[in-house]
Amino acid sequence: MDTTSPYYGQVRLLTRILPLVAVEKSFALKGGTAINLFIRDLPRLSVDIDLVYLPMDDRDAALRNVAEALARIADAVIAAMPGTEIVRSFEHQADSLRLFVAQGGDRIKIELSPVLRGSVFPEELREVAPAVEEQFGYVEMRLLSIPDLYAGKICAALDRQHPRDFFDVKLLFENEGLTEDLVRTFLVYLISHNRTMAELLQPTHKDI
Incomplete structure (x- = not known):
């Protein structure tokens, strides 16, 4: 993989942040990052952290709990990675459940749906695929089934x-x-x- 590619830097940033996201037990990873970094052996890059809020709380409670969890993640990222800039969209709009994270020239997004929550099957704890571990290090995260x-x-x-x-x-x-x-x-x-x-x-x- 071309280590000078901007996507490489984004995946490197993403894999550094995922362990901090994994601390929040109410979240599970979904989407292209879950599929291509955990289920498949890195056939393509994916640079967003798309999450699902697992508890079946009512909407108001879910929005409040997600915002609090995103705030904890943002604080943890800043503490672990000095110099990181974070935009907390939920502070300006309650149902905009996003963090925009930038470090140097690398930028990623952490996002949840303000509507959908829960899953059909139980979530699963998974390790990153071998190609991801070789290039970016070991990470484990709860994924949707x-x-x-x-x-x-x-x-x-x-x-x-x-x-x-x-x-x-x-x-x-x-x-x-x-x-x-x-x-x-x-x-x-x-x-x-x-x-x-x-x-x-x-x-x-x-x-x-």
């Missing part, structure tokens, strides 16, 4: 139609495939999506 991860990823692929999502789904088909657990979990995520099921299942195709 494979059915939860890929149910969300398939919804994202249908919604965004971005090449990175199609790539992740391609590797799913080449490995685990569409299991019964995944199909059932996908239905939950489909119903829970902010777009209607009809829109998501029959999207306007983008020219990619």
Whole structure:
């Protein structure tokens, strides 16, 4: 891997921050970072920390608890990594559950949905893939289950139609495939999506 690439620096920053995020037991990792740094052996880089709030609290309690946890993460990052700059979006808008973290020229985002919380299957504690450990060091983190991860990823692929999502789904088909657990979990995520099921299942195709 090209160590001069800006993406390399972002992944290095991400893997330094993940252990500080992992302290918060109410969070689990999802999305491209979970898939490509933990489930797969680094077939592509992913530079955002997308999290799920696991407890099924009511909305007001969830927003409050997530904001408090993000504040603790921000404080821990600043203490562990002097010179790091952090923007705490939730301080300006209660449902903007994001941290923007910058160190030097490297920038990453930590984000949660203000609506979706919980998971279909229990979360799992996983270690980073061998290629990640070799280049960036050992990290372990709670992840959503494979059915939860890929149910969300398939919804994202249908919604965004971005090449990175199609790539992740391609590797799913080449490995685990569409299991019964995944199909059932996908239905939950489909119903829970902010777009209607009809829109998501029959999207306007983008020219990619």
